[in-house]
């Protein structure tokens with residue numbers, strides 16, 4: 001009986017602790033589901049809930065367990081107050097952020113400037129600035145019409161899916177006091193016929209995220225952050241201004257006021273976001289994900305050339321463009337599942353994928369309180385009869401909320417969780433050129449607009465839309481562990497693959513551990529020399545770029561990292577040991593570090609012998 005009560009109360013405490021620490025998911029456009037527990041203010045309900053919880057503990061449990069339990073709750077409060085105090089501490093850390101090197105010393109610049117001699121850095125940065133400000137406005141209005149022309153379809157879908165979820169949960173996000181502190185070019189890559197410029201944006205905003213169904217989902221406050229915005233353009237093409245003009249870059253006629261899903265000129269039919277005319281926003285990455293992009297996986301010339309040799313049937317092929325489709329399709333699959341509406345995804349998935357995706361039989365809506373794609377990238381290529389198959393890993397973080405018929409919510413995930421799945425994209429080797437953009441609701445056979453439908457045949461030209469003859473179609477979807485299993489029996493079919501151990505590490509121990517190590521190092525707000533050395537040696541060992549540690553640390557200090565743990569308890573122990581080692585690296589485990597370690601120990605049920 002006593003044991004059961006203890007178990008019960010520990011369960012409550014864990015849930016309460018998660019609620020204190022991971023309540024506020026930080027919002028704003030591009031935000032990645034982190035934890036901005038520093039906001040604190042405005043959650044007047046919490047105080048009352050805590051007093052009630054302590055009252056219930058004292059009343060319901062036998063002595064002395066009730067006193068111990070109440071003590072732990074109060075201890076939990078102390079942990080959450082560490083997070084509140086960070087707001088003050090974070091001010092110093094942002095002064096130490098890298099401010100960018102001169103553009104001509106940046107990786108990839110020499111090659112880039114040879115083919116684009118008229119590139120104007122100042123002009124480019126100004127466009128990034130205006131894109132950033134306009135997107136914040138579009139985000140809070142939940143209206144992308146003014147920025148659609150320069151968004152890739154994948155980025156458009158990321159926002160669009162979040163808007164759909166926010167509507168389900170009746171959420172609004174207001175943003176004010178936007179301050180851009182710095183924008184600089186971090187890296188330039190080439191990918192097929194395209195160049196990609198990655199820019200770092202250091203800014204602060206004040207945001208208020210309000211849920212009209214349930215105020216426990218409210219969050220917000222002042223946030224300072226660094227995120228990386230990636231822009232893509234076809235190499236050597238003359239720039240036609242998409243940022244300050246509302247006219248078609250091809251024919252000059254005025255663009256529709258709201259282009260919706262397809263960024264197409266009505267007069268000449270060109271797609272303004274093809275990269276043919278101007279820099280297109282093709283990805284937004286948070287500092288913690290940006291740093292974890294392994295150098296080996298970067299879109300290097302070598303990789304692209306290698307892939308182009310495998311897939312040489314279409315000169316417009318670029319890895320980034322297929323990744324963009326995978327991201328777009330993946331989010332629409334999530335939407336289909338959330339709303340129990342399979343017609344959302346029917347047109348671009350194979351029968352196998354369509355039949356394998358579960359729809360809630362009770363018809364309950366599963367909304368996502370924040371859904372972010374952290375990372376999307378190519379991990380392998382195989383061949384299947386006459387098709388090329390690209391394997392694209394999609395890492396997302398989210399918190400699922402179920403809404404019943406009376407608009408009452410219940411949390412499926414207590415906190416933000418992250419998950420990686422692999423999407424298989426297939427296309428015939430001798431594919432015809434697509435005339436539409438299937439993922440953006442236009443028929444690849446004839447270009448006509450198509451509605452969500454359970455029929456796969458185009459109403460205009462009659463062709464099957466999910467045919468691999470014209471477009472990259474989603475032909476499989478699996479978890480990372482299922483993918484590793486698939487690999488072990490299909491190894492010989494692979495014409496390209498990243499080291500599978502790397503995928504495993506990347507999305508497992510290494511990735512989780514590094515994140516958590518940074519979190520524990522930042523817990524006391526001090527980045528001591530010994531801690532820095534520890535983090536740097538770990539970064540080197542695991543292939544992170546050492547110069548990106550500072551922004552990562554800043555995120556940790558700014559409470560924008562969530563604790564991440566894999567399912568496997570052996571791996572949890574391994575990670576916990578590393579975290580402990582990190583905390584000890586400066587010969588001093590501060591009380592804040594200790595509290596965080598204790599919290600994790602409690603939450604994951606790690607006993608003292610594991611932690612030794």
Ligand SMILES: [Zn+2]
Nearest residue numbers: 248251265268
């Ligand atoms: Zn036009």
Ligand SMILES: [Zn+2]
Nearest residue numbers: 443446458461
């Ligand atoms: Zn058609």
